[in-house]
Amino acid sequence: MITVALPKGRIADETLDLFGKIFQENFSFQDRKLILEHMGFRFLLVRNQDVPTYVYHQAADIGVVGRDVLEEHELDLIWLLNLGIGKCKVVVGSSVGKGIDYRKPRIKIATKMPRITIRHFSQKAIAVDVIKLYGSIELAPLVELSDGIVDIVQTGATMKQNNLKVDEVIMDSSAYLIANKNSFYAKKQAILDLQSQFQALIQQ
Numbered sequence: 756m757i758t759v760a761l762p763k764g765r766i767a768d769e770t771l772d773l774f775g776k777i778f779q780e781n782f783s784f785q786d787r788k789l790i791l792e793h794m795g796f797r798f799l800l801v802r803n804q805d806v807p808t809y810v811y812h813q814a815a816d817i818g819v820v821g822r823d824v825l826e827e828h829e830l831d832l833i834w835l836l837n838l839g840i841g842k843c844k845v846v847v848g849s850s851v852g853k854g855i856d857y858r859k860p861r862i863k864i865a866t867k868m869p870r871i872t873i874r875h876f877s878q879k880a881i882a883v884d885v886i887k888l889y890g891s892i893e894l895a896p897l898v899e900l901s902d903g904i905v906d907i908v909q910t911g912a913t914m915k916q917n918n919l920k921v922d923e924v925i926m927d928s929s930a931y932l933i934a935n936k937n938s939f940y941a942k943k944q945a946i947l948d949l950q951s952q953f954q955a956l957i958q959q
């Protein structure tokens with residue numbers, strides 16, 4: 756049995772579609788169930804940001820999660836394959852017509868990704884106070900909670916509709932297949948088989 760942690764939402768659906776194509780079977784969670792067992796796999800439906808935690812502690816052998824989340828967690832995990840789904844960018848953003856005043860001795864940045872934020876600005880020798888939020892990050896500069904934000908952009912609609920602009924792209928992200936190190940050695944053949952099946956499928 757291989758346990759797979761999937762992030763609730765579109766990435767889980769797209770990953771289950773890939774499993775469906777590989778095994779010519781239907782993989783789908785029933786209603787509000789958080790565990791699905793099928794064809795020798797146990798799928799766990801978890802919060803996006805929690806996928807690395809499940810895999811790191813070996814509650815799941817493998818998982819699918821965005822590079823942005825992996826870069827934020829900095830956990831010792833094996834990155835097996837870029838699946839090319841769930842594409843987005845991590846950006847620095849600020850209000851249109853206002854921007855971030857970098858002449859200030861310290862700038863305030865609202866984000867749900869404090870590590871990525873601190874790493875990015877410290878590489879530029881810019882002093883930053885991070886304001887940790889859990890969602891609706893785009894609101895922060897509008898009510899002067901912060902000078903700017905570090906957040907995910909997919910379509911760009913949220914930033915546009917809230918009168919924000921992208922100042923800088925910190926990284927391009929997409930979903931990766933990851934593995935726990937011990938699981939990888941204990942279940943190496945099965946995991947490598949799955950990796951090559953995924954690879955063949957996404958190259959089509």
Ligand code: PRP
Pocket residue numbers: 889890891892893906907908909910911912913914
């Ligand atoms: C993410 C992100 C942006 C939005 C970007 O939020 O934090 O708010 O999606 O998408 P867009 O560029 O297509 O508009 P999410 O949906 O995860 O909600 P949250 O911020 O409340 O966590």
